[in-house]
Amino acid sequence: MNDEQIDDVLKTAAPAPNALNPEMLRQIAESMKPTLGPLRPLPPNWVMSWGLVVICAAVAVAGAALKGFYGIEKMDALERALIFSVLLALAWAAASGLVQEMIPGSRRIVSSGTLLLIVTAGMAGLFALLFRDYQTTHFFSAGIACLVTGLLFALLAAVPAWLVLRRGFAVNPVSAGMAAGTLPCFAGLGMLELHCPNFQAAHVLVWHVAVIPCSAAIAMLAVWIWRRR
Amino acid sequence: MPAESNLDNLMAQYQLGDFDAATALVETVSPQLHRFFLAQLISRTEADDLLQETWLRIHRVRHTYRQGEPVLPWLYAIARRVRVDHYRKTARTIAHHEVVEDLSTIAAPKLEDANHSEGLAAMLALLTESEREVIEMLKVMGMSLEEVARATSCTVGSVKQKAHRAYKKLRVTLGTAQLGNINKANKGRSEGLS
Numbered sequence: 001m002n003d004e005q006i007d008d009v010l011k012t013a014a015p016a017p018n019a020l021n022p023e024m025l026r027q028i029a030e031s032m033k034p035t036l037g038p039l040r041p042l043p044p045n046w047v048m049s050w051g052l053v054v055i056c057a058a059v060a061v062a063g064a065a066l067k068g069f070y071g072i073e074k075m076d077a078l079e080r081a082l083i084f085s086v087l088l089a090l091a092w093a094a095a096s097g098l099v100q101e102m103i104p105g106s107r108r109i110v111s112s113g114t115l116l117l118i119v120t121a122g123m124a125g126l127f128a129l130l131f132r133d134y135q136t137t138h139f140f141s142a143g144i145a146c147l148v149t150g151l152l153f154a155l156l157a158a159v160p161a162w163l164v165l166r167r168g169f170a171v172n173p174v175s176a177g178m179a180a181g182t183l184p185c186f187a188g189l190g191m192l193e194l195h196c197p198n199f200q201a202a203h204v205l206v207w208h209v210a211v212i213p214c215s216a217a218i219a220m221l222a223v224w225i226w227r228r229r
Numbered sequence: 230m231p232a233e234s235n236l237d238n239l240m241a242q243y244q245l246g247d248f249d250a251a252t253a254l255v256e257t258v259s260p261q262l263h264r265f266f267l268a269q270l271i272s273r274t275e276a277d278d279l280l281q282e283t284w285l286r287i288h289r290v291r292h293t294y295r296q297g298e299p300v301l302p303w304l305y306a307i308a309r310r311v312r313v314d315h316y317r318k319t320a321r322t323i324a325h326h327e328v329v330e331d332l333s334t335i336a337a338p339k340l341e342d343a344n345h346s347e348g349l350a351a352m353l354a355l356l357t358e359s360e361r362e363v364i365e366m367l368k369v370m371g372m373s374l375e376e377v378a379r380a381t382s383c384t385v386g387s388v389k390q391k392a393h394r395a396y397k398k399l400r401v402t403l404g405t406a407q408l409g410n411i412n413k414a415n416k417g418r419s420e421g422l423s
Contacts, residue, residue: 001404003396007368009403013349014268014369020259024277028259028284029252037246039292103293104310105302105379 045099051164052095052183053088059157060190067149070197079130083193086126090119091186098183102165116182120212123189124205131201139200143207146196150188150211151218157187158219181219185212236300244291255284261370262308268349268365269312283311301372302379309362309380355402360395363388 042048064072072080097115100106110118161184188211196208239257242250262283266276286307294303349369353361359381366377367388378385 001400006396006399006403009352010349010364010368010399013352020263020280021277024281025255025259026252028281029248029255031285032251032255032288033248035288036243036248036251039244039246041244042292042295101382103295104290104306105298105304106382107375107379108382108384110384111382 042103045096045103048099048164049092049095052098052161053091053186055160055164056091056095056157056184056187056190057088059153059160059184059187060194063149063153063156063187063191064194067191067195069194071192072194074197074199082126082130084190086122087186087190087193090122091183091190094119094183094186098165098180112182116213116216119182119185120209123212124209127204127209128201131199131204133200134202135200136202137200139202139206142198143203146192146198146203146207147210147214149195150185150192150208151214152188153191154181154184154188154211154215155218157184180223181216182212184219185215188215237296240294240300241296244294244296258304259284262304265305265308265365265370266312268353268369269361275315279308279311279315282315283308286311299376299379302376305366305370305372305376305380306382352399352402356395356398360391360398363391364395364399367392 043051075083094115097110097112100108101112158180161180165180189208192208192211196204198204236254236257239250239254243254259280263276263280266279267273271279287304290307294300353364356364362381363377366372366380367374372380374385374388377383378388381388383391
Protein backbone atom coordinates (compact mmCIF):
# COMPACT_ATOMS: atom_id res chain seq x y z
CA MET A 1 0.00 0.00 0.00
CA ASN A 2 1.50 3.39 -0.98
CA ASP A 3 1.18 6.82 0.67
CA GLU A 4 -1.54 8.03 -1.73
CA GLN A 5 -3.68 5.01 -0.92
CA ILE A 6 -3.20 5.64 2.82
CA ASP A 7 -4.22 9.28 2.26
CA ASP A 8 -7.41 8.07 0.56
CA VAL A 9 -8.19 5.64 3.37
CA LEU A 10 -7.69 8.38 5.98
CA LYS A 11 -9.88 10.80 4.07
CA THR A 12 -12.64 8.21 3.66
CA ALA A 13 -12.51 7.18 7.31
CA ALA A 14 -12.36 10.72 8.74
CA PRO A 15 -15.51 11.88 10.50
CA ALA A 16 -17.38 14.64 8.68
CA PRO A 17 -17.66 17.93 10.60
CA ASN A 18 -20.73 17.68 12.82
CA ALA A 19 -23.63 20.07 12.75
CA LEU A 20 -23.27 21.49 16.24
CA ASN A 21 -26.13 22.48 18.48
CA PRO A 22 -26.71 26.19 17.68
CA GLU A 23 -27.87 26.75 21.26
CA MET A 24 -24.49 25.55 22.57
CA LEU A 25 -22.64 27.88 20.19
CA ARG A 26 -24.86 30.78 21.20
CA GLN A 27 -24.16 30.02 24.88
CA ILE A 28 -20.42 29.99 24.21
CA ALA A 29 -20.61 33.37 22.49
CA GLU A 30 -22.87 34.79 25.21
CA SER A 31 -20.45 33.64 27.93
CA MET A 32 -17.77 35.83 26.33
CA LYS A 33 -19.94 38.93 26.21
CA PRO A 34 -19.50 40.25 29.79
CA THR A 35 -15.70 40.33 29.49
CA LEU A 36 -15.48 41.28 25.83
CA GLY A 37 -13.62 44.54 25.45
CA PRO A 38 -10.72 46.03 23.51
CA LEU A 39 -7.42 44.46 24.56
CA ARG A 40 -4.01 45.83 25.33
CA PRO A 41 -1.87 43.84 22.87
CA LEU A 42 1.35 42.17 23.92
CA PRO A 43 4.51 44.10 23.06
CA PRO A 44 6.49 42.79 20.04
CA ASN A 45 8.64 39.68 20.66
CA TRP A 46 11.93 41.54 20.37
CA VAL A 47 10.87 44.10 22.98
CA MET A 48 9.99 41.37 25.45
CA SER A 49 13.16 39.39 24.64
CA TRP A 50 15.48 42.35 25.16
CA GLY A 51 13.48 43.40 28.23
CA LEU A 52 14.21 40.02 29.78
CA VAL A 53 17.91 40.20 28.86
CA VAL A 54 18.16 43.66 30.42
CA ILE A 55 16.51 42.37 33.61
CA CYS A 56 19.04 39.53 33.84
CA ALA A 57 21.97 41.87 33.15
CA ALA A 58 20.73 44.39 35.71
CA VAL A 59 20.36 41.73 38.42
CA ALA A 60 23.83 40.32 37.63
CA VAL A 61 25.52 43.74 37.75
CA ALA A 62 23.62 44.75 40.90
CA GLY A 63 24.65 41.49 42.57
CA ALA A 64 28.30 41.93 41.61
CA ALA A 65 28.23 45.56 42.74
CA LEU A 66 27.01 44.32 46.11
CA LYS A 67 29.57 41.53 46.48
CA GLY A 68 32.50 42.92 44.48
CA PHE A 69 33.72 42.70 40.87
CA TYR A 70 36.65 40.38 41.75
CA GLY A 71 36.04 37.93 38.91
CA ILE A 72 36.01 40.37 36.01
CA GLU A 73 39.00 42.22 37.45
CA LYS A 74 41.01 38.98 37.42
CA MET A 75 40.06 38.08 33.82
CA ASP A 76 42.15 39.10 30.83
CA ALA A 77 40.58 40.95 27.87
CA LEU A 78 39.99 37.80 25.80
CA GLU A 79 38.26 36.00 28.66
CA ARG A 80 36.07 39.04 29.34
CA ALA A 81 35.11 39.43 25.69
CA LEU A 82 34.39 35.74 25.14
CA ILE A 83 32.54 34.98 28.36
CA PHE A 84 30.28 38.02 28.38
CA SER A 85 29.49 38.01 24.66
CA VAL A 86 28.57 34.31 24.78
CA LEU A 87 26.50 34.91 27.92
CA LEU A 88 24.68 37.77 26.18
CA ALA A 89 24.04 35.73 23.01
CA LEU A 90 22.75 32.72 24.93
CA ALA A 91 20.62 34.91 27.22
CA TRP A 92 19.04 36.49 24.14
CA ALA A 93 18.39 33.03 22.62
CA ALA A 94 16.81 31.84 25.88
CA ALA A 95 14.70 35.00 26.14
CA SER A 96 13.45 34.59 22.56
CA GLY A 97 12.64 30.94 23.26
CA LEU A 98 10.75 31.91 26.39
CA VAL A 99 8.72 34.57 24.60
CA GLN A 100 7.83 32.06 21.87
CA GLU A 101 6.92 29.49 24.51
CA MET A 102 4.34 31.77 26.05
CA ILE A 103 2.50 32.46 22.78
CA PRO A 104 0.39 29.59 21.42
CA GLY A 105 1.10 28.58 17.84
CA SER A 106 4.49 30.31 17.66
CA ARG A 107 7.15 29.12 15.27
CA ARG A 108 9.61 26.90 17.12
CA ILE A 109 13.24 26.47 16.20
CA VAL A 110 14.36 24.50 19.24
CA SER A 111 12.47 23.00 22.17
CA SER A 112 13.01 24.22 25.73
CA GLY A 113 14.90 21.03 26.55
CA THR A 114 17.24 21.46 23.58
CA LEU A 115 17.77 25.11 24.47
CA LEU A 116 18.72 24.12 28.01
CA LEU A 117 21.14 21.56 26.61
CA ILE A 118 22.70 24.06 24.18
CA VAL A 119 23.12 26.70 26.89
CA THR A 120 24.65 24.23 29.36
CA ALA A 121 26.97 22.66 26.79
CA GLY A 122 27.90 26.07 25.33
CA MET A 123 28.94 27.54 28.67
CA ALA A 124 30.70 24.33 29.76
CA GLY A 125 32.63 24.22 26.47
CA LEU A 126 33.66 27.84 26.75
CA PHE A 127 34.83 27.47 30.37
CA ALA A 128 36.74 24.29 29.52
CA LEU A 129 38.49 26.20 26.75
CA LEU A 130 39.40 29.23 28.85
CA PHE A 131 40.22 27.90 32.32
CA ARG A 132 43.24 25.62 32.58
CA ASP A 133 43.91 25.57 36.33
CA TYR A 134 43.15 21.96 37.26
CA GLN A 135 43.50 22.25 41.04
CA THR A 136 40.48 21.40 43.19
CA THR A 137 41.11 23.42 46.39
CA HIS A 138 37.98 23.77 48.58
CA PHE A 139 36.01 22.10 45.79
CA PHE A 140 32.80 21.47 47.72
CA SER A 141 32.76 24.35 50.20
CA ALA A 142 33.59 27.02 47.62
CA GLY A 143 31.45 25.32 44.97
CA ILE A 144 28.29 25.05 47.04
CA ALA A 145 28.64 28.70 48.10
CA CYS A 146 28.83 29.72 44.42
CA LEU A 147 25.90 27.49 43.41
CA VAL A 148 23.68 28.86 46.17
CA THR A 149 24.63 32.47 45.34
CA GLY A 150 24.01 31.88 41.63
CA LEU A 151 20.60 30.33 42.28
CA LEU A 152 19.67 33.12 44.67
CA PHE A 153 20.34 35.76 42.03
CA ALA A 154 18.55 33.64 39.41
CA LEU A 155 15.54 33.67 41.73
CA LEU A 156 15.81 37.45 42.09
CA ALA A 157 15.77 37.81 38.30
CA ALA A 158 12.86 35.39 37.97
CA VAL A 159 10.51 37.75 39.84
CA PRO A 160 10.72 40.75 37.44
CA ALA A 161 10.90 38.30 34.49
CA TRP A 162 7.62 36.78 35.62
CA LEU A 163 6.09 40.28 35.76
CA VAL A 164 7.02 40.75 32.10
CA LEU A 165 5.66 37.34 31.11
CA ARG A 166 2.67 36.92 33.40
CA ARG A 167 0.12 37.61 30.64
CA GLY A 168 1.25 34.66 28.58
CA PHE A 169 1.74 30.95 29.18
CA ALA A 170 -1.50 29.72 27.67
CA VAL A 171 -0.01 26.42 26.59
CA ASN A 172 2.50 23.95 27.98
CA PRO A 173 3.29 25.54 31.34
CA VAL A 174 5.91 22.93 32.32
CA SER A 175 7.92 23.57 29.19
CA ALA A 176 7.46 27.29 29.76
CA GLY A 177 8.69 26.75 33.31
CA MET A 178 11.83 25.11 31.96
CA ALA A 179 12.42 28.07 29.66
CA ALA A 180 11.59 30.49 32.46
CA GLY A 181 14.16 28.78 34.67
CA THR A 182 16.81 28.75 31.96
CA LEU A 183 16.61 32.49 31.43
CA PRO A 184 17.10 33.83 34.97
CA CYS A 185 20.07 31.48 35.40
CA PHE A 186 21.97 33.97 33.23
CA ALA A 187 21.53 36.54 35.99
CA GLY A 188 23.03 34.06 38.47
CA LEU A 189 25.78 32.90 36.13
CA GLY A 190 26.56 36.46 35.01
CA MET A 191 26.85 37.55 38.63
CA LEU A 192 29.20 34.66 39.39
CA GLU A 193 31.42 35.51 36.43
CA LEU A 194 31.58 39.14 37.51
CA HIS A 195 32.19 38.30 41.16
CA CYS A 196 33.90 34.91 41.62
CA PRO A 197 37.72 35.05 41.40
CA ASN A 198 38.07 31.25 41.62
CA PHE A 199 39.22 30.22 38.12
CA GLN A 200 39.88 26.56 38.84
CA ALA A 201 38.48 24.62 35.89
CA ALA A 202 36.67 22.05 38.02
CA HIS A 203 35.06 24.76 40.15
CA VAL A 204 33.80 26.79 37.19
CA LEU A 205 32.78 23.77 35.10
CA VAL A 206 30.86 22.04 37.85
CA TRP A 207 29.47 24.67 40.18
CA HIS A 208 29.03 27.69 37.91
CA VAL A 209 27.54 25.65 35.06
CA ALA A 210 25.31 23.76 37.53
CA VAL A 211 23.37 27.00 38.09
CA ILE A 212 21.80 26.52 34.62
CA PRO A 213 20.19 23.06 34.99
CA CYS A 214 19.42 23.61 38.67
CA SER A 215 17.59 26.85 37.93
CA ALA A 216 15.59 25.20 35.11
CA ALA A 217 14.78 22.19 37.34
CA ILE A 218 13.56 24.43 40.18
CA ALA A 219 11.34 26.41 37.79
CA MET A 220 9.90 23.22 36.26
CA LEU A 221 9.23 21.77 39.70
CA ALA A 222 7.54 24.98 40.83
CA VAL A 223 5.27 25.00 37.77
CA TRP A 224 4.50 21.29 38.17
CA ILE A 225 3.55 21.71 41.85
CA TRP A 226 1.47 24.77 41.04
CA ARG A 227 -0.35 22.87 38.26
CA ARG A 228 -1.15 19.93 40.55
CA ARG A 229 -2.75 22.10 43.23
CA MET B 230 -11.72 24.82 6.14
CA PRO B 231 -12.55 28.51 6.58
CA ALA B 232 -10.43 31.02 4.65
CA GLU B 233 -7.46 32.14 6.72
CA SER B 234 -7.89 35.82 5.79
CA ASN B 235 -11.48 35.72 7.00
CA LEU B 236 -10.34 34.22 10.27
CA ASP B 237 -7.65 36.91 10.56
CA ASN B 238 -10.30 39.62 10.24
CA LEU B 239 -12.65 37.95 12.69
CA MET B 240 -9.83 37.50 15.20
CA ALA B 241 -8.77 41.15 14.85
CA GLN B 242 -12.35 42.32 15.41
CA TYR B 243 -12.76 39.90 18.33
CA GLN B 244 -9.67 41.38 19.98
CA LEU B 245 -11.22 44.82 19.56
CA GLY B 246 -14.27 43.63 21.50
CA ASP B 247 -16.72 43.09 18.62
CA PHE B 248 -19.39 40.65 19.81
CA ASP B 249 -20.61 39.84 16.29
CA ALA B 250 -17.08 38.89 15.24
CA ALA B 251 -16.72 36.71 18.35
CA THR B 252 -20.00 34.95 17.52
CA ALA B 253 -18.98 34.48 13.88
CA LEU B 254 -15.60 33.10 14.97
CA VAL B 255 -17.25 30.62 17.34
CA GLU B 256 -19.64 29.49 14.61
CA THR B 257 -16.92 29.20 11.96
CA VAL B 258 -14.24 27.38 13.91
CA SER B 259 -16.25 25.24 16.34
CA PRO B 260 -17.12 22.42 13.87
CA GLN B 261 -13.41 21.97 13.07
CA LEU B 262 -12.41 21.98 16.73
CA HIS B 263 -15.22 19.58 17.59
CA ARG B 264 -14.05 17.24 14.87
CA PHE B 265 -10.51 17.50 16.24
CA PHE B 266 -11.73 16.33 19.66
CA LEU B 267 -13.96 13.60 18.23
CA ALA B 268 -11.05 12.12 16.30
CA GLN B 269 -9.38 11.41 19.66
CA LEU B 270 -11.60 8.45 20.54
CA ILE B 271 -13.83 10.41 22.91
CA SER B 272 -17.61 10.65 23.13
CA ARG B 273 -19.64 13.45 21.60
CA THR B 274 -20.62 14.76 25.04
CA GLU B 275 -16.97 14.95 26.05
CA ALA B 276 -16.14 16.68 22.77
CA ASP B 277 -18.90 19.24 23.52
CA ASP B 278 -17.41 19.86 26.97
CA LEU B 279 -13.90 20.21 25.58
CA LEU B 280 -15.13 22.62 22.92
CA GLN B 281 -16.69 24.86 25.57
CA GLU B 282 -13.57 24.65 27.72
CA THR B 283 -11.46 25.54 24.69
CA TRP B 284 -13.48 28.68 23.99
CA LEU B 285 -13.23 29.71 27.62
CA ARG B 286 -9.46 29.40 27.41
CA ILE B 287 -9.28 31.11 24.02
CA HIS B 288 -11.23 34.00 25.48
CA ARG B 289 -8.93 34.20 28.50
CA VAL B 290 -5.73 34.30 26.44
CA ARG B 291 -6.99 36.09 23.32
CA HIS B 292 -4.43 38.86 23.91
CA THR B 293 -1.64 36.38 23.06
CA TYR B 294 -2.74 36.23 19.42
CA ARG B 295 -0.62 38.53 17.30
CA GLN B 296 -2.23 40.02 14.22
CA GLY B 297 -0.66 38.79 11.01
CA GLU B 298 0.22 35.40 12.50
CA PRO B 299 -1.79 32.37 11.30
CA VAL B 300 -4.96 31.92 13.37
CA LEU B 301 -5.49 28.17 13.04
CA PRO B 302 -2.24 27.05 14.71
CA TRP B 303 -2.98 29.47 17.56
CA LEU B 304 -6.47 28.00 18.02
CA TYR B 305 -5.33 24.40 17.70
CA ALA B 306 -2.43 24.92 20.10
CA ILE B 307 -4.95 25.96 22.75
CA ALA B 308 -7.41 23.18 21.85
CA ARG B 309 -4.59 20.68 22.05
CA ARG B 310 -3.64 21.92 25.50
CA VAL B 311 -7.25 21.60 26.67
CA ARG B 312 -7.29 18.04 25.40
CA VAL B 313 -4.01 17.17 27.14
CA ASP B 314 -5.29 18.63 30.41
CA HIS B 315 -8.52 16.68 30.03
CA TYR B 316 -6.58 13.49 29.36
CA ARG B 317 -4.41 14.00 32.45
CA LYS B 318 -7.41 14.79 34.62
CA THR B 319 -9.21 11.68 33.40
CA ALA B 320 -6.13 9.54 33.96
CA ARG B 321 -5.83 10.90 37.52
CA THR B 322 -9.52 10.22 38.22
CA ILE B 323 -9.15 6.67 36.97
CA ALA B 324 -6.08 6.18 39.16
CA HIS B 325 -7.97 7.51 42.18
CA HIS B 326 -10.79 5.05 41.65
CA GLU B 327 -8.24 2.24 41.32
CA VAL B 328 -9.69 0.93 38.13
CA VAL B 329 -7.44 -1.96 37.29
CA GLU B 330 -8.59 -2.53 33.77
CA ASP B 331 -5.84 -2.45 31.22
CA LEU B 332 -6.37 0.83 29.40
CA SER B 333 -4.42 -0.30 26.38
CA THR B 334 -7.00 -2.96 25.66
CA ILE B 335 -9.75 -0.34 25.79
CA ALA B 336 -8.02 2.23 23.62
CA ALA B 337 -6.41 0.00 21.03
CA PRO B 338 -8.65 -2.16 18.89
CA LYS B 339 -7.43 -5.50 17.64
CA LEU B 340 -5.02 -5.15 14.78
CA GLU B 341 -6.85 -7.55 12.52
CA ASP B 342 -10.06 -5.54 12.91
CA ALA B 343 -8.45 -2.37 11.60
CA ASN B 344 -9.89 -2.36 8.14
CA HIS B 345 -11.25 0.62 6.26
CA SER B 346 -14.79 0.27 7.57
CA GLU B 347 -13.68 0.47 11.19
CA GLY B 348 -13.15 4.17 10.70
CA LEU B 349 -10.40 6.57 11.55
CA ALA B 350 -10.37 5.83 15.26
CA ALA B 351 -9.43 2.17 14.81
CA MET B 352 -6.59 3.00 12.45
CA LEU B 353 -5.19 5.83 14.49
CA ALA B 354 -5.44 3.93 17.76
CA LEU B 355 -2.37 1.98 16.67
CA LEU B 356 -0.26 5.12 16.59
CA THR B 357 1.30 6.93 19.50
CA GLU B 358 -0.49 10.00 20.84
CA SER B 359 1.83 12.45 19.08
CA GLU B 360 1.79 10.53 15.77
CA ARG B 361 -2.01 10.36 15.85
CA GLU B 362 -2.23 14.06 16.50
CA VAL B 363 0.07 14.90 13.59
CA ILE B 364 -1.82 12.64 11.18
CA GLU B 365 -5.16 14.11 12.25
CA MET B 366 -4.01 17.66 11.74
CA LEU B 367 -2.25 16.96 8.44
CA LYS B 368 -4.65 14.58 6.79
CA VAL B 369 -8.00 15.09 8.49
CA MET B 370 -7.93 18.83 9.21
CA GLY B 371 -5.87 19.57 6.10
CA MET B 372 -3.32 21.77 7.87
CA SER B 373 0.12 22.42 6.41
CA LEU B 374 3.36 21.11 7.95
CA GLU B 375 4.20 24.61 9.18
CA GLU B 376 0.77 25.01 10.80
CA VAL B 377 0.99 21.61 12.49
CA ALA B 378 4.48 22.43 13.75
CA ARG B 379 3.21 25.67 15.26
CA ALA B 380 0.10 24.06 16.77
CA THR B 381 2.06 21.23 18.37
CA SER B 382 5.03 23.40 19.47
CA CYS B 383 7.42 21.28 17.41
CA THR B 384 9.80 21.94 14.58
CA VAL B 385 8.74 21.15 11.01
CA GLY B 386 11.40 18.42 10.94
CA SER B 387 9.89 16.76 13.98
CA VAL B 388 6.41 16.84 12.40
CA LYS B 389 7.78 15.24 9.23
CA GLN B 390 9.48 12.55 11.29
CA LYS B 391 6.29 11.75 13.22
CA ALA B 392 4.24 11.63 10.01
CA HIS B 393 6.82 9.32 8.43
CA ARG B 394 6.73 6.94 11.40
CA ALA B 395 2.93 7.01 11.44
CA TYR B 396 2.75 6.20 7.72
CA LYS B 397 5.18 3.34 8.21
CA LYS B 398 2.92 1.83 10.87
CA LEU B 399 -0.24 2.50 8.86
CA ARG B 400 1.31 0.89 5.79
CA VAL B 401 1.98 -2.30 7.73
CA THR B 402 -1.40 -2.27 9.46
CA LEU B 403 -3.47 -1.49 6.40
CA GLY B 404 -1.41 -3.89 4.31
CA THR B 405 -2.09 -6.68 6.84
CA ALA B 406 -5.79 -5.78 6.99
CA GLN B 407 -5.98 -5.71 3.19
CA LEU B 408 -4.28 -9.11 3.00
CA GLY B 409 -6.68 -10.45 5.63
CA ASN B 410 -9.67 -9.19 3.62
CA ILE B 411 -8.33 -10.80 0.43
CA ASN B 412 -7.74 -14.11 2.26
CA LYS B 413 -11.21 -13.90 3.79
CA ALA B 414 -12.74 -13.24 0.37
CA ASN B 415 -10.76 -16.12 -1.20
CA LYS B 416 -11.81 -18.49 1.60
CA GLY B 417 -15.46 -17.50 1.15
CA ARG B 418 -15.18 -18.03 -2.60
CA SER B 419 -13.60 -21.49 -2.24
CA GLU B 420 -16.22 -22.49 0.33
CA GLY B 421 -18.92 -21.34 -2.09
CA LEU B 422 -17.38 -23.43 -4.90
CA SER B 423 -17.19 -26.59 -2.79
